[in-house]
Amino acid sequence: GKCIQNTIDTLQKIYQNDFYIKSTCLEMTLHGDPAIKINSFAKPDYVVTQPDVYFTPANVTTLDSLFTINIISTNIGRAIIDSFVVNVHRRFPDGSVVVDSVRMVNATLYKDTIIFKLPVDYVRGVGLNIFTVSLDFYGQIIEYSETNNTVTVNLYIKSDDITPVYPYRYAIVPSLNLTLKASTGDPFASAKNYIFEADTTDAFNSPVKISQIVNHAGGVVTWTPILPITTDSIVYFWRVSLDSAYNNAYNWRESSFQYINGKRGWGQAHFFQFKKDTYQYVHYNKPARKFEFYNDIKSLQAQTGYYTNDYHYNWIEEWYKINGSVMSAWTCCYLSDGLKFAVFDSISGEPWMSPPTGVPHYGSYGEWHCQEASSTPAFDFFITSNNDSNMTKIVNFINSIPPNDYVLMMSHKNHHCQEWSDSLVTAFRSIGSNVDTAAGTRITNGWPYILFGRKGLAPGFANYSIGDASGNLILLSDVINTKWEEGYVKSETIGPAAQWHSLHWRVKSVDPFVTDQVKLNVLGIKINGSIDTLIKNIPYTQDSIDILNLETAIVDSIYPYLKLVAVMKDDTFNTPSQMVRWQVLYDGIPETALDPSINYSFYKDTLMEGDSIRFSTAIHNISEYDMDSLLVHYWIIDANRLVHPVYYHRYRPHPANDTIIGAVSFSTTGLPGLNSLWIEANPNNDQLEQYHFNNIGEVYFYVDADRTNPLLDVTFDGVHILDGDIVSAKPQIEIRLKDENKFLLMKDDSDTSLFKIFIQKPGATSADRIFFESGGQEIMKFFPTTSTNDNKCRIEYDADFPVDGTYKLIVQAKDISKNNSGDFDYEIDFEVINKSTITEVMNWPNPFSTSTRFVFTLTGSEIPTYFKIQIITITGKVVKEIGLDELGLIHIGRNITQYAWNGKDDYGDQLANGVYLYRVITNINGKSIEKNQTGADKYFKEEFGKMFLMR
16 A cells, blocks of 8 residues: 555656656666656757658649648657747749748647648749748747757659740740750650640730640650741740640640840840739730839728727727728727827828837837837837827827828827817818817817828818717728829849840830830849849930940859849829830850650669669750759658668760760668659759759659568588587587578678577576677678579587587577568577587387488587498398498487498398398597497497398
8 A cells, every 4th residue: 555655646746747756666667767757858849850741642743733741740858838830931943932831839749740731833833842841930939959940851743734944935046947945844754745836926826826736755845846937036925735635724834035136145025025024013004015104092991989998908999901901900009098190102002111119119200109019010100199299299290291192090099189289280280180270179089080181181171080979989981092103114034144245125105205214223133042233223215225235244153143123203194114125135054954755764663672773864955055064963752751862973064955864773772662763953053054843853663671581590510400409519500591682682791780699508597699709809700692693691600618518599680671580589409518429329210121321429529530330140240331431421419320221231232131230330539439328228238239121
């Protein structure tokens, strides 16, 4: 009972996480150590590793709209009740980055699986997607280690779709004698029909449209069209898709190029080429084929009411919305009476932003940042209105608002309108309020009040809503009209370039007289994605083509990419300048791609563990520019989602239109199950390219694990002994191991680790390990396999057992795959007698008719040097003598001679039936061997035995 009570007390301390085990009743369960402290972690520690992140389905393609990323979160520290943020950061194959999901989850107690569903993204998602998963992303929980919360994993999204890759999008080409090239989403896809189309319009419906169906395997698919119009500066659109027969629809991917004789570079010179540019307050009106300033009407709603000093009231009912979206909801400031303002730009309709701060007072006017988090920007300003000083702040705030800007004012609790100063009343009248200086025209203190007007609006023309003292909410609805007079057009990314040459651009005005202002900025983009403005405010002269030399203005190695920004303004007619074209001439960079249609070899997608994978594929420079020596990366993702680097190799230089055969060979040892082999040419853009999705490929292979036990064989002096047999005091023990696997060869000296050998001596209760070396002296010799056709190795152990008695040999053995030689260790007992003795030699069978052998047992460590058996008639005549050389191999222990006497004499004549006598004469180096007494001695008389020949 005392032991049970001690156990209960100890378990209670365990639960409280503050104890040391002192009860002797628990010592046996804790391996005898009473000082083990259980669950002593003071802090949690959240861990995620590469194998902890996996995707479903396992093979994601563009046939899937969504896929799931599964994240196994493990806490190897203290379990606490809390929550943390999990962030999944996705980098698309084109290098663009999106933070797909940030989610608050319960903190992991031990192990949880967190699931995110993400879109495939048919446009950007094809290829190698890189995901960075972070647990406790904001670090709000203090952990033992903050370095094991993040892991990066890859997902290769395959596609049957095909993408135009050369000429590059918006390329300027020097000749129309060109081959159009497209890459499939899966370079190792089987052969399918692909359709190409080319036209002078992106609608692909003009009379000059041409098309071609091409049957081709995955990789690079080409078409060399005969283009119908060859006029200089002509723009062609071209597109490609998998034939609709495969999925009952086309999935077109489009590109375009412009022909300018002898020139290379990038350009947009057709209105339809501008459709994917970026626009700020400029609208791309495709049906009208013109650019317009973007003007619209935004809906405004505002709500407030009178509230008491109940701190538990839900203040979120005070808000304003633009187009139905809450722009600001005030959930603080409940102690103060005051006014809340929002100001909207008269042109854009965008609300003023109050800057963030770490203290409640900020800005020139707003006293309080009325958001839940004071450290974030907000679209509101709050000023208390309960004294003359604060009223002056409100006056100054209203007077600072530019003419025509929209102003929203909402009361919070008591606005104290009846005490407003004349200057404050005048300020409100400047935004359209009808509040007069006469005290009798003021709004009653405490009544909810919303006002929406514009700076400079005549008094009484503002929209307003007034409540009463009952505490009811009031709502005001109105609109904000935008009237943009300036904006910009930003091009898509240009490049990468090896050498920039010149910039050309042209715009035109649609106004009856020139009122447009337009300037051009050139942005430089570094390899890391950072952007600098390199050239600013390039003026434009109407109806001329401005040319800017870029060779000296831009350092190509620092800024391999550019973007152009055309800034437009027209405050008279509100019509932006019309883009005619902008072009950048430059020397391009190479483009390489996996092209298995030229060369592809893959040895077995299913093979035995230890066999070697042999893989090769063509890597094709599809551009007109030379590449330097090409780096290629090969790696494996195994069945446990672990990444195994296989091979980094830098091949020879890779000139234009050149093909390199990328090849790799490696053993599948340690890779059981379903694996994928990856190849990436020009990894991480070691050399700049336009596209990278077509540099990466993945093939699957299955490795059948080696599960067959190897065969173990043990002999003493070349003989398989029985349990308890007598053996030599100095035997040569040979241990052989044979494996059926012809690939996982036991061929290295390090493979001695596959064996463990023990000897238990007479009278001992445990066995001693025998090592291959001891004290620098070789104890056992290891002989590895020498043939791939016979995978076997052996050990020779020249043992020495100086003490008489019974020994035990224990052998543990396994193959390269760690398969044991059996379910149980090999164990055998054997007896050692150091003194040389011999038992009486008996013949067997006896009687015999055709042949008989001789059976005896030897002890000691030496075999006889002289051994003769004489067969004698009962009259004393010796008819047969059998010597040591005839008996065959004999050994210490139990012997049955290889020699069998056939009943014939020394001359080969058959002896008659009857009884014969025989005796044995033996010695070691001239010394007689002592007889070992056995139960068979009674059949011998004066060292003679009897045998009976019977036919």
